[in-house]
Amino acid sequence: MDTALVIGGTRFIGRHLVEDLLDHDYDVTIFNRGNHDNPFADREEVTHVEGDRTNDSALEAAATEVDPDAVFDCVAYKPREVRAATDIFADCEAYVFISSGAAYGREEIPKREGETPLHSCTTEQAVDDTEETYGNRKAEGDRAVVAAAERGVRAMSVRPCIVYGPHDYSERLDFWIDRVNRFDRVLVPGDGTNVWHRAYVEDVASALRIVAERGEAGEAYNVGDRRLVTLAESVELIAAELQTDVEIVHAGPHELEAGGLSLEDYVFYREYPHVLSTAKLAALGWESTPLEEAIERAVEDHLESDRDGHEHGPDREDEERVLGILDTL
Incomplete structure (x- = not known):
């Protein structure tokens, strides 16, 4: 893969992801509304396409203009957005959705992909914007990734726990x-x-790239400090x-x-x-800082x-x- 589209890409995880991709010789385009300062505005190797990721027509236009090999979805907060993106980017070599450890619906130590149940998500929760339904919506996004993989899309999820590091606007x-x-x-x-459990942001960025390059369609991968x-x-x-x-x-x-x-x-x-198990991600060659x-x-x-x-x-x-x-x- 040579070209990457990062949906988001200027604030925290996406910002570090762009740097990681550049370090690994990708041509990178960021897609967002331009509401925040663009740290890559003076970087010729990073292209910016302006648009609202909740607008399917804008996302389709970006897909046509960029024609990326890999797509990284940093700002999908509702399952409808994941379903739309996996349709729009169905022909890409990889689509990676940033989910969350909050998607897990049962308390156990550690939480493992494919073993620990995910939260359910009602129709009302799927369109909600409150913190209380965050895990439900991310879990439903994960299920949308699995459904896309069953249709032949190489879609995958990465589930970070609480992310920290430079430029963390959550504070x-x-x-x-x-x-x-x-x-x-x-x-x-x-x-x-x-x-x-917490995850250093540069490790989340490298996990996203490694999953795009080596992950298996329909699978989710936890990421957190080892x-x-x-x-x-x-x-x-x-x-x-x-x-x-x-x-x-x-x-x-x-x-x-x-x-x-x-x-x-x-x-x-x-x-x-x-606590999230990170053994599945480590098996792909990922390492923690x-x-x-x-x-x-x-x-x-x-x-x-x-x-x-x-x-x-x-x-x-x-x-x-x-x-x-x-x-x-």
């Missing part, structure tokens, strides 16, 4: 980097041993990268409640561990940005009340 990891960078004491909910860490270990890794010492202070539900907080107020807290290296790049990017992730955790003033209560115990 989820930024919350914890900011806490470690600014305070000597970091409040960690629970006992710090909870696990929510080394899992607890929330407390994540804080320690960030502190090591920032070359600072922090005191991790644990607070259970009762201590947090005294300060008007709850465990669920904190990003990356999850009562039941969320060493965790310390991934954290180093994420911290460096955070320090160069104005992100603080404040929306993903309590105000520090509320935490100070909890810390004060703990100090009296």
